[in-house]
Amino acid sequence: MTKVCRTIASLRQTQSALKAAGRSSALVPTMGALHDGHLALVTHAASLADAVIATIFVNPTQFGPNEDLDRYPRQEQADLDALQRAGVHAVFMPDVEEMYGSHDATRILMEGPALGLESDFRPHFFQGVATVVSRLLLASMCDIAVFGEKDYQQLLVIKRMVADLKIPVAIQGSPTVREADGLALSSRNAYLSEDERERAPELNRALQICRETLRSGASEADALAKAVAHVKAFDFRPDYIELRDAQTLGPLQDLGSARLLAAAWLGKTRLIDNIAV
Amino acid sequence: MTKVCRTIASLRQTQSALKAAGRSSALVPTMGALHDGHLALVTHAASLADAVIATIFVNPTQFGPNEDLDRYPRQEQADLDALQRAGVHAVFMPDVEEMYGSHDATRILMEGPALGLESDFRPHFFQGVATVVSRLLLASMCDIAVFGEKDYQQLLVIKRMVADLKIPVAIQGSPTVREADGLALSSRNAYLSEDERERAPELNRALQICRETLRSGASEADALAKAVAHVKAFDFRPDYIELRDAQTLGPLQDLGSARLLAAAWLGKTRLIDNIAV
Structure with missing residues (x-):
């Protein structure tokens, strides 16, 4: 039975129980609206650790003011069902207040792989990604975290951030899943x-x-x-x-x-x- | 016998051995040039956890271009002797390359308690402090970290950062130690x-x-x-x-x-x- 955690305290309890049982864990962060690409990340994660923890959080700080935050697809129950069928141990599904409290004052600023490409068109994107991913990694304290190569620049930004901040987690890339005609799943x-x-x-x-x-x-x-x-x-x-x-x-x-x-x-x-x- | 760790790998081995033995740990980050104020932090830390890990690192990113990075007092052997006498379990003493590799691209940006006061006169100070303290906390993974109230704004910035980033550590302030005439030790x-x-x-x-x-x-x-x-x-x-x-x-x-x-x-x-x- 997949456990649903809506608070960091509950997520930490879940992780403590895993650690106490000597079980390793792998994180799969998502923004929900799950497709077969996400499920391939879960499968990959399951091959690397004893338990998979997925997260569903549409992160407001990685959307620009004129981007699609409001219309970003949301389908909570279908996502939970899919993750349960995929054998995920727990799903972390916080609200915005849980991730960014009212006194929140901290952002992660990235250069290096974050420069150019996406940043030229979405200037706040990687600051938002780094800010939320660092929090998801530290709230869950999984041994491994899996990200898709489809967001290749994001994958390199996260690897750089984890190395620089000394976050004790191993970042693994997972190949892009495509439709039969070559379109990358998104x-x-x-x-x-x-x-x-x-x-x-x-x-x-x-x-x-x-x-x-x-x-x-x-x-x-x-x-x-x-x-x-x-x-x-x-x-x-x-x-x-x-x-x-x-x-x-x-x-x-x-x-x-x-x-x-x-x-x-x-x-x-x-x-x-x-x-x- | 106090263990000296010059690499994060060595620090992590030390922490793993403590955890395996069921011993809690408290971190005391310093820039060296230790005085009785630092040793009071060690004593405070020792009252809170089974083992104290001190760090000595003169962090270049918290000094402005015209500040005293080059002339900041350095006295490695005297500091190690004092920490050993104080019963510290381990001292983490990395070089700049260990904390900031050549591809380093990550900074922590703080608002909230970091605005005004020191920031009006040392605009890069808290970005540097937050950047290095986050790394020291994550490299050491101690249960507790102790900071002096003498740097009161810094203490609040670090508490804010730890809460926002969900770093699994408890931050404790420790009262300012003064000379008999009231001068705060520095x-x-x-x-x-x-x-x-x-x-x-x-x-x-x-x-x-x-x-x-x-x-x-x-x-x-x-x-x-x-x-x-x-x-x-x-x-x-x-x-x-x-x-x-x-x-x-x-x-x-x-x-x-x-x-x-x-x-x-x-x-x-x-x-x-x-x-x-």
């Missing part, structure tokens, strides 16, 4: 119209075209231009399509350790994707 | 010339005059003006002498829960002090 895919859904996989296709073009010996500029042209042909409005160092997200030194990352708007929906090169 | 007292040392207790005397004046029914403005006049008569250059709410450091609501805080220069040395009202 809670925001629910925003897409039928027509947009048909075109959505072209973002991933553009990244593959870019990779193939690079491998055939073309310049980075030519390969990236091809990807941009491809998504524009399907009426995407790209925020960025960039090649970066896969470990630091700094400027690319060597094509052998490159990551190709993209964000683009399809109508009113912003999609992101990334692949290894 | 590593920076070593900077004072003989003449300055004679005048130094007048900062504390000014705070007492202010408190007595308030208790006699005078207005806050009159009482504070008296304190400022007193230190100026002894050639101090005050940065601030202020009355604040003792819990939040926000504007004073009620004289019954007030704290009186001051910072002032005596020659090239900056002294701080505070008392309850």
